[in-house]
């Protein structure tokens with residue numbers, strides 16, 4: 339073996355580890371800020387981030403091992419693991435510091451990587467605090483690599499080093515400018531809030547119609563003028579603007595990668611107030627209808643494992659979530675319904691994912707699904723869409739932060755009534771007005787020129803969402819959990835009020 343072999347290994351592994359680390363941190367920043375949204379995908383961002391960081395640790399280990407073997411720059415085990423032990427100096431004015439930083443980086447990398455592997459069982463705050471150290475690592479590595487390698491004076495090395503330092507700087511600037519947490523809900527507030535004065539509608543025609551189950555009609559809408567529709571993420575819905583002025587939201591259930599059309603599946607409801615009746619009776623291939631959106635209140639957050647529960651037509655957003663997941667992602671689905679004939683996509687899902695999908699048709703099993711057996715004490719996020727009893731049963735079993743849901747209808751909110759009169763300020767116009775407890779906040783906003791668009795008026799669809807800048811709302815909607823709304827600072831004024839004397843809204 340050439341005597342230079344281990345020197346080459348040392349230098350190559352160092353450079354590769356550095357490149358991987360910078361890209362991994364950059365990827366992590368893209369994941370936490372979602373600045374590329376909606377043209378990214380949290381699942382593959384997370385996969386790639388983990389894969390790159392694992393690889394960076396592997397190459398770091400190889401770098402240390404080859405340093406130990408290589409005789410060109412002699413390093414003992416103590417030199418590699420004890421700061422200030424090595425006497426190796428490449429740039430005299432910096433003394434031992436570049437090597438010391440390298441040793442410290444190795445420890446920090448191990449801490450970051452091992453806590454990431456144990457993420458599921460560690461308190462999230464602890465994991466996060468350690469994970470933030472990766473920013474320090476990437477900066478320290480720049481100094482270590484830039485001033486301690488035997489080839490630091492080679493122009494090629496300098497070019498690579500400058501590029502990596504520039505990329506690191508750019509990534510950290512993005513992180514500072516977009517400090518919001520990785521919660522996808524918060525990252526999508528701007529995107530999914532079609533505030534205020536108008537909403538963009540497009541005239542779409544029905545391209546295809548199918549009947550995937552008894553009483554369910556599936557339609558794909560396309561735009562004759564554009565071949566590529568706006569991107570959307572699983573869990574999104576579109577709003578159909580019916581000729582009589584009604585607006586109805588339906589979850590998209592197709593493949594998010596197919597941008598040629600929006601697919602929905604609609605159950606003909608016995609209690610239809612016109613929406614599903616119109617879809618079933620008036621919309622045929624070639625029919626046109628105005629459509630706005632897609633918007634999203636039910637977004638899939640990055641996770642290594644998912645549990646899905648769908649009841650009846652609640653399968654629609656869940657289906658698009660499942661179809662967007664990478665092939666090797668861990669997930670399982672419990673899909674419950676009254677009978678197999680009434681369960682859209684049941685057979686297709688079962689055939690495509692026989693190991694992961696449990697179809698529970700009441701008429702076949704003779705009893706409701708056993709949720710305790712299915713959940714099995716999972717600590718994974720649970721996504722559910724279905725009727726109220728199913729949702730309530732899951733709320734009793736899954737911790738608040740782990741349960742993500744979408745409702746079909748408004749729930750009776752058993753909350754206190756809020757204060758008798760409160761003051762609302764619209765931050766854009768500076769206008770302030772008073773609202774009585776029993777009055778609609780949405781109407782008061784509209785009367786005062788706020789121009790919020792709305793749809794259901796029942797706190798279900800999420801259309802009237804508005805960001806709260808100051809004050810404490812009294813949530814009375816059924817869109818998401820109160821914790822989620824408070825975390826991202828939004829409210830739905832069609833039904834919600836204030837529990838503080840003053841509210842400042844971002845309108």
Ligand code: FES
Nearest residue numbers: 793795797800832
């Ligand atoms: S209009 Fe539907 S939630 Fe307010």
